[in-house]
Amino acid sequence: MRENDLLDPGQPWYRIRKSSGLTRQVTRVFYQLMKIAVIGASGTIGKAITLLLRKQGHEVVEGSRSTQPPIDIDQPGSIDKFYEETGPIDAVVCAAGNAAFGALDSLTDDQFQLCINSKLMGQINLVRKGLSRLNPGGAFILTGGIFAYKPWPQTSAIAMVNAGLEGFVKAAALDLEAKFRLLIVHPPLVKETATQMKMDDSPWPAAAQVAEVYAAAVTGNETGKPVFLNGYNP
């Protein structure tokens, strides 16, 4: 039996759960199913994470600038409002954050600032502001990217943010001790994105494969470290 068989009306286990009077809430606690906010849920990676977590039986609250409730991680006040509206949650997965590509001599002050305000501080603020919102034992899963380890030309601003996020995760996890877990996933280029960029997409994993890494990070017990997709380690 899989956990989500209990929540799927098409499965016999669902009828057994119903007839034994177990509420959805009790089922969730018993099978450690969580309420998880996925920020960037409509994006290439976020959509795949949302789909997988729901398949596994978790309740997912989708977050982006166009969801209800909305969240703009570039705006600290918007993060507060989002947490107020979602109520207590068990985990936050962030697959959002803007950053700029460009050669070092062409990147502008505004582009560097965008990277800092959005992908870097946006995710750090999700953690800072979530400390009083997440249920004890909860997890924050952030997104960096492999450019922190294996940069390409024109990725200096992105690599800066990804490496900075990893430093934050390693150090902040020490302060969080056993109360919350904190991890950073460094995805490689994703197949769907390579296709969009008209690049050869054959070396890259599909977003669905990347989502497996996020789901394992949410439900596992590691903290304070970077996480990579198998075969795409630095």
Ligand SMILES: NC(=O)c1ccc[n+]([C@@H]2O[C@H](COP(=O)([O-])OP(=O)(O)OC[C@H]3O[C@@H](n4cnc5c(N)ncnc54)[C@H](OP(=O)(O)O)[C@@H]3O)[C@@H](O)[C@H]2O)c1
């Ligand atoms: N795709 C890749 O190959 C790849 C590889 C390595 C790392 N990454 C990293 O993974 C993350 C997600 O990438 P992706 O390609 O999946 O992105 P994407 O397809 O462009 O989707 C971005 C998602 O984030 C939301 N979003 C954008 N700005 C936001 C903000 N300020 N506040 C809240 N939500 C916001 C978008 O929805 P709205 O526009 O409606 O807000 C959308 O749901 C990025 O940090 C990226 O650097 C991506």
